Amino acid sequence: xxxxxxxxxxxxxxxxxxxxxxxxxxxxxxxxxxxxxxxxxxxxxxxxxxxxxxxxxxxxxxxxxxxxxxxxxxxxxxxxxxxxxxxxxxxxxxxxxxxxxxxxxxxxxxxxxxxxxxxxxxxxxxxxxxxxxxxxxxxxxxxxxxxxxxxxxxxxxxxxxxxxxxxxxxxxxxxxxxxxxxxxxxxxxxxxxxxxxxxxxxxxxxxxxxxxxxxxxxxxxxxxxxxxxxxxxxxxxxxxxxxxxxxxxxxxxxxxxxxxxxxxxxxxxxxxxxxxxxxxxxxxxxxxxxxxxxxxxxxxxxxxxxxxxxxxxxxxxxxxxxxxxxxxxxxxxxxxxxxxxxxxxxxxxxxxxxxxxxxxxxxxxxxxxxxxxxxxxxxxxxxxxxxxxxxxxxxxxxxxxxxxxxxxxxxxxxxxxxxxxxxxxxxxxxxxxxxxxxxxxxxxxxxxxxxxxxxxxxxxxxxxxxxxxxxxxxxxxxxxxxxxxxxxxxxxxxxxxxxxxxxxxxxxxxxxxxxxxxxxxxxxxxxxxxxxxxxxxxxxxxxxxxxxxxxxxxxxxxxxxxxxxxxxxxxxxxxxxxxxxxxxxxxxxxxxxxxx
Amino acid sequence: xxxxxxxxxxxxxxxxxxxxxxxxxxxxxxxxxxxxxxxxxxxxxxxxxxxxxxxxxxxxxxxxxxxxxxxxxxxxxxxxxxxxxxxxxxxxxxxxxxxxxxxxxxxxxxxxxxxxxxxxxxxxxxxxxxxxxxxxxxxxxxxxxxxxxxxxxxxxxxxxxxxxxxxxxxxxxxxxxxxxxxxxxxxxxxxxxxxxxxxxxxxx
Numbered sequence: 001x002x003x004x005x006x007x008x009x010x011x012x013x014x015x016x017x018x019x020x021x022x023x024x025x026x027x028x029x030x031x032x033x034x035x036x037x038x039x040x041x042x043x044x045x046x047x048x049x050x051x052x053x054x055x056x057x058x059x060x061x062x063x064x065x066x067x068x069x070x071x072x073x074x075x076x077x078x079x080x081x082x083x084x085x086x087x088x089x090x091x092x093x094x095x096x097x098x099x100x101x102x103x104x105x106x107x108x109x110x111x112x113x114x115x116x117x118x119x120x121x122x123x124x125x126x127x128x129x130x131x132x133x134x135x136x137x138x139x140x141x142x143x144x145x146x147x148x149x150x151x152x153x154x155x156x157x158x159x160x161x162x163x164x165x166x167x168x169x170x171x172x173x174x175x176x177x178x179x180x181x182x183x184x185x186x187x188x189x190x191x192x193x194x195x196x197x198x199x200x201x202x203x204x205x206x207x208x209x210x211x212x213x214x215x216x217x218x219x220x221x222x223x224x225x226x227x228x229x230x231x232x233x234x235x236x237x238x239x240x241x242x243x244x245x246x247x248x249x250x251x252x253x254x255x256x257x258x259x260x261x262x263x264x265x266x267x268x269x270x271x272x273x274x275x276x277x278x279x280x281x282x283x284x285x286x287x288x289x290x291x292x293x294x295x296x297x298x299x300x301x302x303x304x305x306x307x308x309x310x311x312x313x314x315x316x317x318x319x320x321x322x323x324x325x326x327x328x329x330x331x332x333x334x335x336x337x338x339x340x341x342x343x344x345x346x347x348x349x350x351x352x353x354x355x356x357x358x359x360x361x362x363x364x365x366x367x368x369x370x371x372x373x374x375x376x377x378x379x380x381x382x383x384x385x386x387x388x389x390x391x392x393x394x395x396x397x398x399x400x401x402x403x404x405x406x407x408x409x410x411x412x413x414x415x416x417x418x419x420x421x422x423x424x425x426x427x428x429x430x431x432x433x434x435x436x437x438x439x440x441x442x443x444x445x446x447x448x449x450x451x452x453x454x455x456x457x458x459x460x461x462x463x464x465x466x467x468x469x470x471x472x473x474x475x476x477x478x479x480x481x482x483x484x485x486x487x488x489x490x491x492x493x494x495x496x497x498x499x500x501x502x503x504x505x506x507x508x509x510x511x512x513x514x515x516x517x518x519x520x521x522x523x524x525x526x527x528x529x530x531x532x533x534x535x536x537x538x539x540x541x542x543x544x545x546x547x548x549x550x551x552x553x554x555x556x557x558x559x560x561x562x563x564x565x566x567x568x569x570x571x572x573x574x575x576x577x578x579x580x581x582x583x584x585x586x587x588x589x590x591x592x593x594x595x596x
Numbered sequence: 597x598x599x600x601x602x603x604x605x606x607x608x609x610x611x612x613x614x615x616x617x618x619x620x621x622x623x624x625x626x627x628x629x630x631x632x633x634x635x636x637x638x639x640x641x642x643x644x645x646x647x648x649x650x651x652x653x654x655x656x657x658x659x660x661x662x663x664x665x666x667x668x669x670x671x672x673x674x675x676x677x678x679x680x681x682x683x684x685x686x687x688x689x690x691x692x693x694x695x696x697x698x699x700x701x702x703x704x705x706x707x708x709x710x711x712x713x714x715x716x717x718x719x720x721x722x723x724x725x726x727x728x729x730x731x732x733x734x735x736x737x738x739x740x741x742x743x744x745x746x747x748x749x750x751x752x753x754x755x756x757x758x759x760x761x762x763x764x765x766x767x768x769x770x771x772x773x774x775x776x777x778x779x780x781x782x783x784x785x786x787x788x789x790x791x792x793x794x795x796x797x798x799x800x
Contacts (some may be wrong), residue, residue: 113627181638185631192622193630199611201622202605219634223642227649234740239730242653258658258733263649270645310603479664554607574611 018541020528028532029115030541036432037122038096038183042317045129046089046120052077054500061493063474066192067351072160075144080132082147083169086275087176088129090417094282095180095218096125098424099187099211101432106208107198108549108571112186117218121186124179128172135161143169146471148268151243151261155236157250167236170229177229184215196530198551202306203570205529205555206299209306210285213313214278221274221317228267235259265327267318276413277316281309283420284351287373289555290423291355293527295362296564296566299557300354308347315344325396335394345384352381361560365567367525372423375437375450376416384410386461392529401471404464407457415453422449429510430524434537435517437509445505452499455584457487528567529555598738632778639748643789646744647796650737654800658739662734664798665721672794678707679780679787689773698763701776704783705756712746733779734800741793745786752782 025033059069069077100118102195104111112118135142143564144160153159154166161169175519191204191212204212212325231242235256240377244256292299299305320338321329364370368413386408390396399405422445431439467480475481523532549571557568623630653659681704688697713748719739723726759775 114631181635188634189627189631193627194621200605200607202607219638220641223638224645227642227645230740230744231649234729234736240736241658241733242649242736255730258656260653260656263652264602267645267649298608303604306603389648479737517775550613551612553611557609 010165027119029111029119031104031112031115031118032432032539034118034122035097035100035388038100038125039093039098039432041122041126041129042089042092042097044279045084046093046131049081049089050503051085051499052081054497056081057493057496059473061490072141072144074473075146075163076160078144079144079147079149080136080142081116081152083173084132085414086279088132088173089172090279091180091218091275091280093127094279094417094420095187095211095215096122096183098207098282098286098428099215100183101428102207102531103187103190103211104194104417105534105539105543106205106529106555107191107194108199108530108544109190109194110548113189113194114186117182119185122180124175124182125489128175131168131172131175132452135165135172138164138168140164148265148272149232149364150268151232151235151259151264152245152247152256154232155244156247160500167233170233170236173229174233176227177226180218180222184219187211187215188219196548196551199530199570202303202324203551203554205285205304206288206302206309207282207285209309210281210283210288213309214281217274217281217313218278221271221278224267224271225466228264228271230265231267262324262327265324266320269323272315272453273320274313274316274325277312278300279413279417281313282322283376283417286424287376287420288355288358289527289529290373290420290427291358291425292370292556292558293525294360294365294373295557296365296526296558297358297362297559298554300357300360301350302554302556303352304350308351311347315340315347319344322391325393326400331393338391342388345388345391348384352384365525366441368437368446369423369427369525370449371421371443371446372426375446376419376423379411379419379450379453380416383408383410383416387412394595398467399464402464402466402470403460403470403521405470406470407464408455409559410460412455417452424444425510427525428531430520431522431531431534433514433517434517434520435513436520436524437513437517441505441509445502445509448502448505449499452495452502455495456492456499459492463488526565527571528553528557528569530570533569533571608617614782615633626774627629628774628778629781631782636782637787639789642744643741643793646737647792650741650796650800651732656733658732659730659734660740661800662727662732662797664738664794665718667714667718668794668798671711671718672710672733672790674707674714675787675790678704678711679783681707682776682780685776689776692769694769696771698760701756701760701763705753705760708749708756708783709751711786711795712749715742715746718742741797748789749786752779752786755779755782756782 004337010512018028024030027379029035055066057067057076058075090357100112103109132142140161140163142161143149143154143165145166146160147168149166154161191208195201195240231240234240235242235244239255241256241259243261244254244259245261246252246257288299288305289477319337321333321342322341325334325337359374386404389401390405390408429435463485466485467481468475468485475486488533520537522534523535525532530549531539534540534543550573551570552573553568553570555570557563557570559566560568611757681700685697685700685704688695688700702774722735722738729736729739754777759772759779762772765771
């Protein structure tokens with residue numbers, strides 16, 4: 001079938017332009033509105049997760065200071081915090097939020113391929129969040145089994161929320177997976193099929209590559225969680241024994257017999273590890289674009305970056321059991337997974353080198369997004385290096401149940417992606433809203449968040465080395481834990497409270513600027529990729545006016561020798577390439593750029 | 597090797613409108629077909645993971661093999677008939693005609709419905725024989741996997757009913773061509789999944 005641009009298809013005529021307020025902002029099929037809806041729901045859910053973390057941090061730093069944080073609530077809070085942050089906040093914000101906003105714009109399309117399904121995706125996502133939140137209000141409260149939901153304790157009477165809480169959690173996850181699949185099919189097919197003329201896969205910005213591979217990972221990894229959730233629902237509600245072994249509950253035998261808890265762990269982590277990269281790969285992509293734009297330099301090693309994204313995506317499916325070293329596995333099995341885990345560090349390290357080399361001799365503009373992007377490089381290297389420790393079986397075994405692991409994964413997949421999210425929100429805010437944010441407030445927000453994150457997580461590494469166990473409601477008096485550890489815990493809690501409250505700066509800033517911010521330039525950072533070249537800011541419904549763009553170059557033509565401005569938009573034809581005459585041309589600059 | 601060529605090209609060296617991995621779409625087909633293909637892969641992942649779980653669970657000592665109802669052979673025949681009729685419908689719309697299209701389409705759907713009814717009857721027989729969901733993991737897997745397969749088929753029947761209604765209300769064949777083609781593809785996929793499941797259930 002010959003290619004017909006989206007603009008020329010019949011249904012383009014039907015692409016209904018809504019007239020009512022509800023049609024425009026509620027039941028909208030416009031990918032930009034859907035992106036904002038996805039983002040707002042995700043951020044709201046993330047705030048719930050943040051408040052939960054502050055509550056249990058208060059308990060850890062100042063035991064029994066908050067009356068309603070009893071052991072049950074503590075476990076419910078850590079469980080919900082984990083699941084909310086990983087799935088309902090980070091995954092939804094990166095792919096539902098930024099995926100929706102950027103994919104059609106960066107691909108030069110008018111919208112997603114299946115706008116109706118896209119709309120359905122966000123509303124089904126809302127349903128999943130409502131089901132999740134409902135578990136706070138049912139008898140027994142939400143599940144407190146830990147975010148990994150390991151059986152058998154999920155279903156045992158000692159675990160808070162073992163009856164309704166866990167059921168709502170599993171149903172909510174299943175509904176989320178349905179929503180994600182509808183959205184994910186949209187992103188993948190749009191990227192593959194609806195790129196504008198001249199936009200080859202290798203001309204796509206790395207943001208799109210990150211979102212693309214992460215979505216493919218999500219589409220193939222979430223089924224494992226779905227399968228696990230369905231079987232566990234059967235175990236919980238219908239009395240089957242897929243995962244539930246023969247087990248005693250307060251002295252009486254339960255009806256279950258012979259199930260395999262380890263099978264659940266395999267299924268969970270077969271989803272769980274790719275999930276790390278579902279969050280990380282979009283972050284890698286977005287940060288690459290932010291770094292390149294604000295360093296006024298093409299991304300170093302574009303092809304390598306693309307291959308690294310693909311390689312990480314592929315490898316992420318064969319490392320899952322490194323989360324299960326303590327489950328008692330065959331040593332050869334552990335050896336295999338330790339090896340693959342260390343191999344995945346290679347493409348990841350390559351990306352880090354390339355980010356640093358992109359900055360090398362760049363014409364760095366210290367704009368707000370750049371602060372967060374550089375902050376990300378720090379926290380990511382930090383979290384990545386502790387990952388190398390934990391990837392080895394012998395080091396993981398003693399550290400696995402300590403605060404060292406908390407410190408590791410929060411640095412690598414908590415703080416790092418969130419710094420990228422802030423970078424990305426500040427970077428694209430002028431395009432999304434048509435306004436500039438307040439710079440001073442944003443920089444203050446950065447320093448409080450960045451330094452605060454270190455104040456929280458750096459001491460946790462030390463606590464981990466001391467052997468302070470994670471997941472404990474209270475430490476009590478233990479010989480190997482000195483009293484100073486408790487002081488450290490209090491310090492961490494104070495830091496966490498400051499970081500938590502300082503996020504208000506961010507919310508005040510973006511809400512205040514919506515109305516009172518300076519009017520933004522259509523392309524305030526001088527970026528070359530397509531989304532900055534739309535005729536309207538913020539882009540109108542349909543994105544491109546009458547004519548879809550045509551792409552003549554890659555997305556990273558910055559500081560091109562001979563060009564009269566330091567970037568050339570992707571849709572500038574060669575013939576119109578603005579150049580300066582040779583006498584204004586500094587051969588040194590050209591030489592140094594050519595060497596890069 | 598086209599894929600290899602496209603990921604090895606150096607985007608910074610070439611300007612202008614270039615080909616590469618067909619900038620107008622990586623696959624030379626409708627977006628709907630690409631989406632369905634992805635969905636089939638996802639569904640395969642789901643069924644494969646259940647199969648892997650089945651094998652792992654089977655190793656544990658409390659497993660008692662289930663003697664599969666002989667009715668499954670009849671049900672398999674019904675699903676094959678449904679798939680064959682869908683292929684017929686697909687051939688008809690492929691050749692741009694509309695003779696017998698309604699017969700083929702309605703027949704395909706009816707056979708699929710009969711298959712689901714047949715599956716429900718096997719459930720009833722098992723229940724009557726005292727083989728409940730929770731009696732043994734083999735039974736649980738039987739109910740779970742046949743149920744999941746039937747749910748997929750019901751999803752297909754929803755699309756089928758929409759096309760059939762459109763055909764009955766006088767839509768042009770060209771309007772429902774893609775829908776019928778994709779349905780046929782989906783049906784063949786579900787037949788394949790069923791054959792694998794059937795072989796798995798019957799041989800263990």
